[in-house]
Amino acid sequence: MADIAARLGVSKMTVSRALSRSTRRRSDASEDLRQRILNTCQEMGYVMDQTARTFSSKRSGFIATLIPALNNSNFSDTAHGLTSAVESAGMQVLMGYTDYDMPTEEQLIRTLLMRRPEGIVVTGGSHTPLAKKLLESSGVPVVETWDLLTQPIAHNVGFSNAQAVGELVRALHAKGYRRMGFLGGLPQSDARGADRRQGFLEAMAQLDLDATRTLAIGSAPVSMEAGAQGVVQMLSRWPELEAVICVSDHVAFGALSECQRRGWSVPGRLAIAGFGGFEIAQACHPQITTVAVDSAGIGKVAGQLLLKAIALSRSGQKLAPETVVMPYRIELRGST
Amino acid sequence: MADIAARLGVSKMTVSRALSRSTRRRSDASEDLRQRILNTCQEMGYVMDQTARTFSSKRSGFIATLIPALNNSNFSDTAHGLTSAVESAGMQVLMGYTDYDMPTEEQLIRTLLMRRPEGIVVTGGSHTPLAKKLLESSGVPVVETWDLLTQPIAHNVGFSNAQAVGELVRALHAKGYRRMGFLGGLPQSDARGADRRQGFLEAMAQLDLDATRTLAIGSAPVSMEAGAQGVVQMLSRWPELEAVICVSDHVAFGALSECQRRGWSVPGRLAIAGFGGFEIAQACHPQITTVAVDSAGIGKVAGQLLLKAIALSRSGQKLAPETVVMPYRIELRGST
DNA sequence: TTGAAAGCGCTAACAG
DNA sequence: CTGTTAGCGCTTTCAA
Numbered sequence: 198m199a200d201i202a203a204r205l206g207v208s209k210m211t212v213s214r215a216l217s218r219s220t221r222r223r224s225d226a227s228e229d230l231r232q233r234i235l236n237t238c239q240e241m242g243y244v245m246d247q248t249a250r251t252f253s254s255k256r257s258g259f260i261a262t263l264i265p266a267l268n269n270s271n272f273s274d275t276a277h278g279l280t281s282a283v284e285s286a287g288m289q290v291l292m293g294y295t296d297y298d299m300p301t302e303e304q305l306i307r308t309l310l311m312r313r314p315e316g317i318v319v320t321g322g323s324h325t326p327l328a329k330k331l332l333e334s335s336g337v338p339v340v341e342t343w344d345l346l347t348q349p350i351a352h353n354v355g356f357s358n359a360q361a362v363g364e365l366v367r368a369l370h371a372k373g374y375r376r377m378g379f380l381g382g383l384p385q386s387d388a389r390g391a392d393r394r395q396g397f398l399e400a401m402a403q404l405d406l407d408a409t410r411t412l413a414i415g416s417a418p419v420s421m422e423a424g425a426q427g428v429v430q431m432l433s434r435w436p437e438l439e440a441v442i443c444v445s446d447h448v449a450f451g452a453l454s455e456c457q458r459r460g461w462s463v464p465g466r467l468a469i470a471g472f473g474g475f476e477i478a479q480a481c482h483p484q485i486t487t488v489a490v491d492s493a494g495i496g497k498v499a500g501q502l503l504l505k506a507i508a509l510s511r512s513g514q515k516l517a518p519e520t521v522v523m524p525y526r527i528e529l530r531g532s533t
Numbered sequence: 534m535a536d537i538a539a540r541l542g543v544s545k546m547t548v549s550r551a552l553s554r555s556t557r558r559r560s561d562a563s564e565d566l567r568q569r570i571l572n573t574c575q576e577m578g579y580v581m582d583q584t585a586r587t588f589s590s591k592r593s594g595f596i597a598t599l600i601p602a603l604n605n606s607n608f609s610d611t612a613h614g615l616t617s618a619v620e621s622a623g624m625q626v627l628m629g630y631t632d633y634d635m636p637t638e639e640q641l642i643r644t645l646l647m648r649r650p651e652g653i654v655v656t657g658g659s660h661t662p663l664a665k666k667l668l669e670s671s672g673v674p675v676v677e678t679w680d681l682l683t684q685p686i687a688h689n690v691g692f693s694n695a696q697a698v699g700e701l702v703r704a705l706h707a708k709g710y711r712r713m714g715f716l717g718g719l720p721q722s723d724a725r726g727a728d729r730r731q732g733f734l735e736a737m738a739q740l741d742l743d744a745t746r747t748l749a750i751g752s753a754p755v756s757m758e759a760g761a762q763g764v765v766q767m768l769s770r771w772p773e774l775e776a777v778i779c780v781s782d783h784v785a786f787g788a789l790s791e792c793q794r795r796g797w798s799v800p801g802r803l804a805i806a807g808f809g810g811f812e813i814a815q816a817c818h819p820q821i822t823t824v825a826v827d828s829a830g831i832g833k834v835a836g837q838l839l840l841k842a843i844a845l846s847r848s849g850q851k852l853a854p855e856t857v858v859m860p861y862r863i864e865l866r867g868s869t
Numbered sequence: 870t871t872g873a874a875a876g877c878g879c880t881a882a883c884a885g
Numbered sequence: 886c887t888g889t890t891a892g893c894g895c896t897t898t899c900a901a
Contacts, residue, residue, distance in 0.1 A: 198878070208888050213880065227886075242670050247647035249878035252588045252893055267609040277603055277630075289644065292628055294613075308625065311583035334578050421816035450816060457818040477813060480757035480786060482793040534894070544872050549896065563870080585894035589877055 198245075201237050205230075216245055251313070259291045260503060261314035263305055265321075265387075266418055267294050271473050271492045272320065275342060278493035279318055282500025288315070295320075297387055297417040303328035310335055316503035318496075322346040322353075323388040338506035338516065340499040344389060345522060352506070353520040354499045358389050359396030361488045361525050365442060365470060366400035368527050369486075374440040374468060377401065378410035380427045380452065381444030387417030390444045393472060397442060410435045419444060424451025429459075432467065439468060440533060446471035446478040449485050453532060468533040474526075483531030490525050498523065534581075537573050541566075552581055587649070595627045596839060597650035599641055601657075601723075602754055603630050607809050607828045608656065611678060614829035615654055618836025624651070631656075633723055633753040639664035646671055652839035654832075658682040658689075659724040674842035674852065676835040680725060681858060688842070689856040690835045694725050695732030697824045697861050701778060701806060702736035704863050705822075710776040710804060713737065714746030716763045716788065717780030723753030726780045729808060733778055746771045755780060760787025765795075768803065775804060776869060782807035782814040785821050789868060804869040810862075819867030826861050834859065 202209045207230070215234040237243075251257045260283050264272040280290045291312060293305040303325045309317070310331060317332060318340045324332065332339045332350050340352040369377060379398075384391035394411060401408035412431050415423040424443060428451075431438055443449035449471030456463045463469055463483060471478050474489030498521050506516040534552075538545045543566070551570040573579075587593045596619050600608035616626045627648060629641040639661045645653070646667060653668060654676045660668065668675050668686050676688040705713060715734075720727035730747060737744035748767050751759040760779060764787075767774055779785035785807030792799045799805055799819060807814050810825030834857050842852035 209879080210888060211886090213878095214887085217880080230886095244643065244646045244667075246649060246878055248584060248587045248593065248649055249893095250880075251584045252895090253878075253880040255880095255893075257584065267603065267613055268606040270604040273603040273609065280630075289648075294616075307580065310580045312625075313582060313584055331580075421812055425816065447812075450813070454816050454818045476757055476783075477786075480761065480790050481817075482790045545895080546872060547870085549894095550871090553896085566870095582894060585877095586896075588879090589894075589896040591877075591896095 198243070201234065201241060201243055204237055204241070205233060207234075217250075255313075257313045257315060258288055259312055259314040260288050260316045260318065260500070261291045261293070261309040261312065262318040263293050263295055263302060263309070263320060265295055265297045267292075269418060270475060271490065274492035275320075275496035275499075278496025278498075279500045280496070281493075282497045283504060286504050288504075299323060299325050299328070303331070306331050315507050316340070318342060318499045318503070321388050322349065338503055338510070340502055342495050342499050344392065345520070349518065349520065351518045352499075352502050352516075353518075354495050354502065354523060355521075356490070356523045356525050357396075358392035359399065361490075361527075362393045362396030362442065362472070363400035363403075364527055365472075365486075365488055366397060366404070368529060369440050369442070369468065369470065369533060370404055370406075372529075372533060374533070375406060376410070376435070376437050376439040377406065378412070378431050378435060378438050378441045379444075380412050380414070380424065380431060380441050380448060382415050382417045382419040382423070383413045387419075387444075390417060390419070393444055410438060419448050421447050421451030421454070424448035425455035425458075428452035428455050428467070428469075432461075440464075440470065441467060442470045442472075444472060446473045446475040446485060446487055449487070449532070450477050450481060453481065453483075453485060464531070464533050470533055474528065478528075478530070486530045486533040487528050488525050489528050491523055495523055534579070537570065537577060537579055540573055540577070541569060543570075553586075591649075593649045593651060594624055595648055595650040596624050596652045596654065596836070597627045597629070597645040597648065598654040599629050599631055599638060599645070599656060601631055601633045603628075605754060606811060607826065610828035611656075611832035611835075614832025614834075615836045616832070617829075618833045619840060622840050624840075635659060635661050635664070639667070642667050651843050652676070654678060654835045654839070657724050658685065674839055674846070676838055678831050678835050680728065681856070685854065685856065687854045688835075688838050688852075689854075690831050690838065690859060691857075692826070692859045692861050693732075694728035695735065697826075697863075698729045698732030698778065698808070699736035699739075700863055701808075701822075701824055702733060702740070704865060705776050705778070705804065705806065705869060706740055706742075708865075708869060710869070711742060712746070712771070712773050712775040713742065714748070714767055714771060714774050714777045715780075716748050716750070716760065716767060716777050716784060718751050718753045718755040718759070719749045723755075723780075726753060726755070729780055746774060755784050757783050757787030757790070760784035761791035761794075764788035764791050764803070764805075768797075776800075776806065777803060778806045778808075780808060782809045782811040782821060782823050785823070785868070786813050786817060789817065789819075789821060800867070800869050806869055810864065814864075814866070822866045822869040823864050824861050825864050827859055831859055 215231045295302040343355045345357045381390045414427045470486040478485035478487045551567045631638040679691045681693045717726045750763045806822040814821035814823045
């Protein structure tokens, strides 16, 4: 920066100011000088050192986010929505993925905090005690997403997975289904999956139906293959089963394909529903009934909330904890 | 850090040294003192400032990577492989996604370089001239992945998409297929897709077959829905079509489902093949013939290459450009 | 094994 | 609108 300044016969500060604001403001260099500075940077191959800038200004420009997995489009869509929301404010998303493992999450939180993010977005409300403490004492706004929490750390953007599955159960009930089951992964490996199962149990109980037909197969993320194996196990154990609700569209698709492979009609022999509103549930045949979630919207709202909180904190204020309930939609399709 | 030091009656440097190495080395604090330091950090809620550390040591601990899209499991698997490979060396992956857009890539490269990464991994070899110049003059090792390039910037980890599709064409030819077509997106929107189409054209020409049955529908990433529409258009235009090779498994799955919807037997009426070895191609019924790619392996090898280059550069040397050709496998399945 | 001094490249704060 | 000065929290380097 000093070299650029020397070349143009100005001070470092003038260069710094020209580079630090894309839109001119009061007390910026004149537009002409600003252009000459930018050109010289280009010519000399100068790229501003964000580390030094962060160090001096105490603003990293990072928003840290943790998602369970990268290759689950629900979560990558949330990350995408978050990125879009914050990049207009010049913020960059620093992402980590936990592989659905809480100790990994704690370790990642510690690593991410060392980068001094200006805000943090985590998925869900299950954290190790230390992780929770780290988030609380981080000094920056925290948003927990996807689940609706009774005791959020600060901000919360999500919906009740249990309630959504409950509505799905009632929708299937209204179509005449009675002997319904739930197919998911091991509850301890996935808080959201456990919530969905809980919603199934409660809704069935409310309808005075037998809620014992549930199967847990494998750890999160539950694969399509697990869905295929699961549906076979369920039908052999409960031949009277009329409909199965799966913890995700991936599991539902695995189950659907296995039925097709064995010549079992869907929804004739068995109705199948999923969760998540993934592309595949719409593309396949028959299309799979699902709970469509606004994954990108969750990220976008979380980002907007953070920007608001960050703006306030720069003027010395603090945004009161906010909870935003996101919508979802039961999509009844051919598979039921 | 000064507070921690003061509390224990030692100097900042002792604390710094205790914190900077997880495994003790020569000239570190005694193990007992080291434990007391770590405990005090925990008690006082101290989290080391990586920004200051980077600033002082000139090592960011970042590996920057650019992928076309987050929600394509091929690329997210590569990112996953890269992360696993470098995290053991204490490196963190800083990710950006280009949405298959080259100007966006250029902008992201500029942004990422400001964070002073110690290595860069980009997808493919198509970059704007300025992006290429930025990468070349970044001063850190660069790996281009997925495509096999004739003129890589430095290191290259990938395979020939054209050759892979060529092998697929010959495998289908061996099964008796002659009237084959290619279904993909607009070539200018996706260099890899264009390569795959090119491989189709060349292989068909080599076999003395008519290679005119190709359709480009939509920009990358081509959706399942586009695959569904595409297969209908192709069959109405070329009713004699026996087999269609799709630019990705997603497109192939969309095509397959549309055929099922319309009661067209696959592979009876039309054989369908995909590309990428995605989970869905294996889970669906019939299973889809595909080119299985070691996506995670690409990231892993790229990461190892970078670690080697970084280690060398710390001793003042420079790793000569390396090209690693990754394997792929033609998976013949029920859809053909 | 430990400590003291210097400085990394930028921006905040204030002065002009 | 521009410049000067000080300093961000670490690590490097050198000395003990």
